[in-house]
Amino acid sequence: MKRVLNATRVAALIGDFDRSPAYEGVAHGLRDLIIAGRIPTGIRLPSERELTEALGVSRTTVARAYALLRELGFLESRQGSGSVAVLPQSDTHRGDHLLRPTDGGVVAGDVIDLTCAAPSPGPGLMRAYERATAELAPYLGGTGYYPSGLPSLRELVAATFTDRGVPTSADQILVVPGALAGLAVAARALLSAGDRVVVESPTYPNAIAALTEAGARVVGVDTSDRGWDPTTMAATIRQVSPRLAYLVPDFHNPTGALIGDEARDIVARELVRGRTTAVVDESMLDVDLDGGPLPRPFAAYAADTITLGSMSKGYWGGLRVGWIRAPRDRMDALIGARLSLDLGTPVFEQLVAIELLQSREETLAHRRTTLRASRDAALSALATHLPDWRVARPRGGLSLWCELPESGASALAREATRHGVLLTPGPAFAPEGGMDRYLRVPYALPPETMTEAVTRIAAAWRETLDLPKGLTTPRRTLVA
Numbered sequence: 001m002k003r004v005l006n007a008t009r010v011a012a013l014i015g016d017f018d019r020s021p022a023y024e025g026v027a028h029g030l031r032d033l034i035i036a037g038r039i040p041t042g043i044r045l046p047s048e049r050e051l052t053e054a055l056g057v058s059r060t061t062v063a064r065a066y067a068l069l070r071e072l073g074f075l076e077s078r079q080g081s082g083s084v085a086v087l088p089q090s091d092t093h094r095g096d097h098l099l100r101p102t103d104g105g106v107v108a109g110d111v112i113d114l115t116c117a118a119p120s121p122g123p124g125l126m127r128a129y130e131r132a133t134a135e136l137a138p139y140l141g142g143t144g145y146y147p148s149g150l151p152s153l154r155e156l157v158a159a160t161f162t163d164r165g166v167p168t169s170a171d172q173i174l175v176v177p178g179a180l181a182g183l184a185v186a187a188r189a190l191l192s193a194g195d196r197v198v199v200e201s202p203t204y205p206n207a208i209a210a211l212t213e214a215g216a217r218v219v220g221v222d223t224s225d226r227g228w229d230p231t232t233m234a235a236t237i238r239q240v241s242p243r244l245a246y247l248v249p250d251f252h253n254p255t256g257a258l259i260g261d262e263a264r265d266i267v268a269r270e271l272v273r274g275r276t277t278a279v280v281d282e283s284m285l286d287v288d289l290d291g292g293p294l295p296r297p298f299a300a301y302a303a304d305t306i307t308l309g310s311m312s313k314g315y316w317g318g319l320r321v322g323w324i325r326a327p328r329d330r331m332d333a334l335i336g337a338r339l340s341l342d343l344g345t346p347v348f349e350q351l352v353a354i355e356l357l358q359s360r361e362e363t364l365a366h367r368r369t370t371l372r373a374s375r376d377a378a379l380s381a382l383a384t385h386l387p388d389w390r391v392a393r394p395r396g397g398l399s400l401w402c403e404l405p406e407s408g409a410s411a412l413a414r415e416a417t418r419h420g421v422l423l424t425p426g427p428a429f430a431p432e433g434g435m436d437r438y439l440r441v442p443y444a445l446p447p448e449t450m451t452e453a454v455t456r457i458a459a460a461w462r463e464t465l466d467l468p469k470g471l472t473t474p475r476r477t478l479v480a
């Protein structure tokens with residue numbers, strides 16, 4: 001059965017709208033919400049009659065608004081299933097609330113895809129695959145099922161934690177197909193429907209989806225200004241008393257923030273006091289572009305922490321290898337949850353991961369050099385073409401978190417598609433709505449592509465500013 005959005009909620013999301021004419025105001029409000037992911041694709045919108053009542057407009061207004069949305073490609077009306085939100089089918093618009101990787105950042109013709117903060121593989125990858133082929137033979141005699149992961153990979157991963165100051169043995173590591181899969185396993189193991197989960201706001205959209213799908217009520221703590229205010233974070237945790245806190249303290253996606261030791265300590269103490277388990281996503285740890293001492297892992301401050309790691313950002317997302325590190329007394333529950341999802345990570349990819357981890361320094365050094373050049377090209381183009389945007393220079397991670405001088409990131413994302421750039425605006429990262437004043441600009445593409453992308457974004461922004469306001473700015477009234 002299709003999920004249905006109720007009319008009162010849709011009306012609240014639309015908020016005030018331009019009434020000259022009203023049907024266009026309603027249609028454009030809905031369109032912006034669909035683009036920003038605030039109205040998920042595939043969901044059924046309320047009937048014309050219900051929305052008419054909720055908005056306090058005439059039935060003709062809603063009928064014409066829906067007709068316009070159908071014409072623009074944002075609504076499909078199917079016999080028996082009502083009107084369903086969709087995104088227009090085109091080679092160029094791949095934007096979605098859930099970020100989807102595309103090929104090499106250039107999707108069709110000359111379109112630059114900045115909806116995905118993930119790099120393409122470095123030069124060592126092919127060699128690692130070749131070497132792994134030579135290691136495969138001994139495994140072909142068995143069933144190939146390793147629900148917790150290959151012992152040698154678990155040992156290698158455990159050693160990286162021990163080296164970072166949190167003693168870890170192989171039996172505390174569960175190999176999974178990526179950090180997102182790790183989060184889904186942890187959520188399945190630890191959450192019941194209705195449990196509260198505190199997250200940073202903004203945060204990684206697919207994590208919001210994974211937690212919501214597990215039945216969580218997600219509560220965001222504002223970190224839009226690139227980092228934690230540990231006092232606010234601790235106070236929210238005290239008030240909300242969440243079951244879990246999903247945190248990304250190392251080169252956060254999208255803000256790039258690296259949280260210092262003192263803030264980790266303050267927040268961890270509050271979590272321990274309230275018996276909230278931290279699920280800490282270290283996906284971005286390998287993309288430390290400038291280097292220097294790193295804070296201690298969060299697990300060093302809260303022993304009950306469940307840590308997620310990944311090969312995706314330092315090596316390649318296509319590998320689909322990540323891990324969960326957890327205290328021993330949590331492992332049975334995690335393995336049990338995992339077995340209801342899948343029976344293990346592919347053996348061959350784990351062998352590739354072993355090869356890559358063994359030549360870790362070399363591979364990551366290359367990765368850092370190329371990403372530094374891309375980050376700096378993007379920053380310099382932003383300073384030249386969009387000097388009134390507020391952008392910090394992150395030490396690591398894969399994206400710039402840009403604060404625009406006024407709201408309009410969703411409208412900008414729409415305009416940008418006409419300039420051949422695909423963007424994910426701030427609202428996609430906001431667990432509870434808002435953030436239309438922010439734009440994430442991932443810098444995983446080559447420097448010259450980043451420069452060209454920013455030039456196009458600047459042109460699109462100039463056009464966005466010229467658009468009549470009420471028609472373009474999505475409403476941001478949600479508080480869960």
Ligand SMILES: Cc1ncc(COP(=O)(O)O)c(C=O)c1O
Pocket residue numbers: 117118177178179180181204248253281283284309310311312317321322
């Ligand atoms: C914070 C965060 N977690 C998880 C992921 C997904 O990682 P994986 O490919 O390991 O599932 C990403 C990808 O962008 C991310 O930014």
